Amino acid sequence: MTGPTCATASRLPLMPQSSGTMAWNRTGSWRFLRPRYLDKTAPCSEACPVGQDIPKIEILLAQGAFEEAWLRLREENPLPGVCGRVCFHPCEGSCNRKEYDEPISINGLERFLADHAWKQGITPPPVAASATGKRIAVVGAGPAGLSAAYFLRRFGHAVDLFDAREEAGGMLRYAIPEYRLPKDALSWEVGLILSDGVRFFPERRLGHDLTWAELSRFDAVYLAIGDWTPVPLGVPGEESARDGLALLEAVRRGERPSFEGSVAVIGGGDTAMDVARTLLRLGSHPEIVYRRRIGDMPALPEEVEEVREEGIPSRTLLSPSRIRTAGDGLLELELTPMRSVEGEGKARARVVPSGEPPVTMKVSAVFSAVGASHSEGLPRESADPSRTVSIGPHLRLLPEGAWKGRTPVFLGGDLVNDAKTVVTAIASGKEAAVVIDASFRGVAPERILPGI
Numbered sequence: 001m002t003g004p005t006c007a008t009a010s011r012l013p014l015m016p017q018s019s020g021t022m023a024w025n026r027t028g029s030w031r032f033l034r035p036r037y038l039d040k041t042a043p044c045s046e047a048c049p050v051g052q053d054i055p056k057i058e059i060l061l062a063q064g065a066f067e068e069a070w071l072r073l074r075e076e077n078p079l080p081g082v083c084g085r086v087c088f089h090p091c092e093g094s095c096n097r098k099e100y101d102e103p104i105s106i107n108g109l110e111r112f113l114a115d116h117a118w119k120q121g122i123t124p125p126p127v128a129a130s131a132t133g134k135r136i137a138v139v140g141a142g143p144a145g146l147s148a149a150y151f152l153r154r155f156g157h158a159v160d161l162f163d164a165r166e167e168a169g170g171m172l173r174y175a176i177p178e179y180r181l182p183k184d185a186l187s188w189e190v191g192l193i194l195s196d197g198v199r200f201f202p203e204r205r206l207g208h209d210l211t212w213a214e215l216s217r218f219d220a221v222y223l224a225i226g227d228w229t230p231v232p233l234g235v236p237g238e239e240s241a242r243d244g245l246a247l248l249e250a251v252r253r254g255e256r257p258s259f260e261g262s263v264a265v266i267g268g269g270d271t272a273m274d275v276a277r278t279l280l281r282l283g284s285h286p287e288i289v290y291r292r293r294i295g296d297m298p299a300l301p302e303e304v305e306e307v308r309e310e311g312i313p314s315r316t317l318l319s320p321s322r323i324r325t326a327g328d329g330l331l332e333l334e335l336t337p338m339r340s341v342e343g344e345g346k347a348r349a350r351v352v353p354s355g356e357p358p359v360t361m362k363v364s365a366v367f368s369a370v371g372a373s374h375s376e377g378l379p380r381e382s383a384d385p386s387r388t389v390s391i392g393p394h395l396r397l398l399p400e401g402a403w404k405g406r407t408p409v410f411l412g413g414d415l416v417n418d419a420k421t422v423v424t425a426i427a428s429g430k431e432a433a434v435v436i437d438a439s440f441r442g443v444a445p446e447r448i449l450p451g452i
Contacts (some may be wrong), residue, residue, distance in 0.1 A: 084111025144413030147429025153394020
């Protein structure tokens with residue numbers, strides 16, 4: 001945790017806010033400009049995808065009202081302890097405090113308040129809303145599905161939560177390493193959501209153990225299925241590569257696979273960073289291979305820095321072109337050198353082959369972490385945004401006729417989000433709950449979405 005946690009305004013020096021001198025902005029009787037005082041949302045709250053009232057939470061924390069501050073956090077975010085550990089904290093990037101020294105460590109505040117409530121055995125009050133008689137099926141118990149279930153219960157609706165795995169949590173439980181998100185901390189927050197009247201049905205995979213005929217009996221369906229299907233590398237011999245997500249899940253389940261010597265991890269996202277750091281902890285010597293530059297990596301900058309600090313090398317501007325066996329149980333990974341071509345405006349630079357000779361690596365294993373997708377059990381329309389109806393920034397609706405039932409089917413989470421982050425998924429579930437509740441009351445989404 002970096003940065004100050006809180007400070008009173010009286011301890012900070014006065015800072016001039018004018019961009020000109022008195023010759024430009026005259027004062028007293030000479031003035032020709034009068035200041036305008038506007039009541040606006042704090043920039044940290046504005047930047048938060050779930051819209052937390054961060055200034056109020058900081059005030060309560062400074063007053064020592066830890067329980068009240070934690071309850072205030074949970075009004076907008078049912079997983080503050082999770083976010084305190086893995087959120088990419090856009091709120092801190094917008095914090096006014098950075099104009100003086102450093103942004104307030106808002107992630108640290110969330111983590112502290114959640115851990116305090118956990119260790120003190122504090123529980124939130126039960127749902128107070130009257131039962132509406134409406135039943136909603138939420139398919140996928142990751143951060144988006146858990147968020148939707150939490151807020152739907154707050155509106156008084158009955159919620160059945162389905163997931164293909166045996167425990168709720170999705171990527172949080174099965175993909176994020178223990179050193180980043182302890183299982184006990186996650187289980188406590190998930191347990192609070194489920195204990196509030198959410199019925200959880202494990203090991204129910206859409207299209208297999210969970211049928212569309214069963215879903216048609218609900219008043220609304222929210223699909224929040226995560227991206228678990230690996231994106232293919234598209235190179236000869238890729239069947240020899242292993243799935244990075246599968247490794248993370250195996251380790252989360254308690255397995256300790258061994259890969260001696262050098263191991264190549266292909267990709268530059270958060271999953272690639274997690275795979276490389278996990279392999280290091282398993283005793284391997286991982287190397288990250290990425291087709292672009294370090295600065296182009298989609299992984300969070302702090303994740304990239306942590307990989308560097310742990311001594312894991314990154315080989316950049318190299319694109320996999322072939323994988324073949326090399327004898328003695330080793331693999332030979334052939335890499336094509338690339339060069340960067342700057343894009344126009346803010347577009348990310350393209351990469352093209354540089355024309356240099358291929359580079360080869362001899363490794364004991366190759367792990368692919370170039371991305372994942374979803375497909376199983378979903379109507380074709382769900383994979384094509386042009387064939388769904390956009391409801392909000394993180395929410396889409398299957399059009400009528402996309403399936404035989406009449407129940408409205410909403411899509412969220414990884415199914416619609418370009419930004420595959422935990423806090424964006426939580427925001428997606430919250431948005432879905434608000435829109436579904438509004439639809440029962442005959443309120444148009446455009447009337448309520450701006451206020452979320």
